[in-house]
Amino acid sequence: MAELSKRKKEILKAVIDDFIVTATPVSSQDIKDNHMPDVSSATIRSELVALEEMGYLSQPHVSAGRVPSNIAYKLYANELMQNKPLTKKDLSLIREQFEDKILDIGDVIKKAAKIISDITNYTSVVLLKDDDIVIRNVKIVGLIENTALVIIITNKQVLKDSFVTLPKGFDQGYIDTANDLLNDMFTGRNVNELGDIDFLIENEIIGFRAIFDGVLEIIKNNIKPENIVTDGEYKILDYPDGDRDSAKRFISTIKQRDGLNDLIKENDDIEFSVKIGKDEAGDFDNCAVVSAKYTLGGKEVGRAGVIGPVRMDYGRVYSVLNYVCKMLDKLLG
Amino acid sequence: MAELSKRKKEILKAVIDDFIVTATPVSSQDIKDNHMPDVSSATIRSELVALEEMGYLSQPHVSAGRVPSNIAYKLYANELMQNKPLTKKDLSLIREQFEDKILDIGDVIKKAAKIISDITNYTSVVLLKDDDIVIRNVKIVGLIENTALVIIITNKQVLKDSFVTLPKGFDQGYIDTANDLLNDMFTGRNVNELGDIDFLIENEIIGFRAIFDGVLEIIKNNIKPENIVTDGEYKILDYPDGDRDSAKRFISTIKQRDGLNDLIKENDDIEFSVKIGKDEAGDFDNCAVVSAKYTLGGKEVGRAGVIGPVRMDYGRVYSVLNYVCKMLDKLLG
């Protein structure tokens, strides 16, 4: 793709800037009036035909203005657009959300998803990749009858939503013993190594084996190397492009999670990614996926992004993602 | 309101049965063809004008068929409609959902909401009224640094999502003591009595007071006499009546919870309630709220319902709500 002249870029940017706001094809006269009063509309027109031939623009019909193409949006998002600084209100809103002490990294990314969706008003997706989870402590707490709460503390999170059934007559003494054994078994271990459960065999003590198996099951089911959360699924309804059915499909798909992974996953060295169109942005028509890499303490751990209409306020989204990602790093670095 | 003749009821039912399926005004000829081949369309017409004068029907325009009014739907739901028995698949689907052992009543009503929404394909709302909660056990479990998980077990639920900060140097010995004291203070108490916290004063032991206050705070914030959960908020998109904006408003309102209470609350002796129209069904146009009372062990404890388009499959909804309510009673009775 040949490099565009400065003026072509200026004009292309003008088209997109206007189109993002008005949602109607922009004419040569519009560009002259709003951005370039010093050249005639005819001049702009001849540039427009060139841009159209290069694939950046298209006309819905002959007597209409121009509309940006997907590659134009990409160029815009990566190069042309102005960074839109966040307002003080936005900044403090974000900071506010993150100021509580949080023990679980899952809660952090949930919060991040919520704040991104709230502030941008698009659907948000946050991906957490984490294959370096070390167990710090495992504990069972007898609750009622023969049921115990299982608490698993890792370097990144506190799991406390699962239960295990205790054998009959399992009193506090046994529980204490079980806790000691559980800690011997699990503390300090990386979750990756647990695939091999042979080390369990050593503790073949009657009655305890079921508990150990139960805890292992819980760890395997709840600690995943990849987590993905979304928020604001229904925000898509605010954007009138596209019909009701596709909105419904959009929300259902997002809710089900399947495939979201591929949508937001990226090569690790891409800081800021924009995917547009049916091929790239899942099966969603007229949608774009914008995502940014975030790190915790320098290590690459995931991406945060939004899914919204192609005609999206990329500048603002860029700023929000940037800031939230920075916060994430600071918070958990 | 004068009682309708048998034939008028039959005709009214025919109109609604057809309209629920076709969503188009139903004509006298339609009724003759599909329901009453033995009378002429003219006869049906004269009945229709009578029903129209009584307020049960209306015509969008003069050369259109009839459309049921809100009071017609109410009559239909309360008296006219046929009970639509659930399929075996539906029944086993519901039973399946409820067969896991669940410790927390909150989880039960969440599940109930999910299954109702899944099966009816409407938005569901489940209200839980419960002012008779007795604390069985309170426990803190030291986790990391100076943070402890607070576990509160009542006769209805297990709360385990809150933390309390421990004073410096608070080791396992102190935690054990704190647990003993907490149990002395809380076990056996009804949550209602906790408004008066004077009994706390006795335990004015240095360092412990902060923990007790923290736990009390957690109980007060998390055990509420009324809980409300919803599911399938976006199901409304499947129903084409009403525009996109109102769908958006619908979803936002449901998500925010405010006012849902009034929507589903009912006089305790109404088993099955149908609210229709802007006055009754919140601020939603073309929406109906159908709810049924459920009990746990004979005591009235809440209502389960759906919010959907006025043109709703009342028969099916009735059956689903009925069955789920019965399951709830059996499950926790």
Place this chain on the structure above:
DNA sequence: TTTTGGCACTCGCGTGACGCGATTGCCAAA
């Protein structure tokens, strides 16, 4: 008194014609 067939009447809806206005492409002059 109720039911029925017949018939004129109403009105929404789809279609096609038409004219306006927005915008373009092209071209010749600057």
Place this chain on the structure above:
DNA sequence: TTTGGCAATCGCGTCACGCGAGTGCCAAAA
């Protein structure tokens, strides 16, 4: 290379029109 002028294109809103669905009414039949 830029510009003003101008004919050409085409979407969109409006209007007229005719079809068809469905009704209300009425007089005759049951």
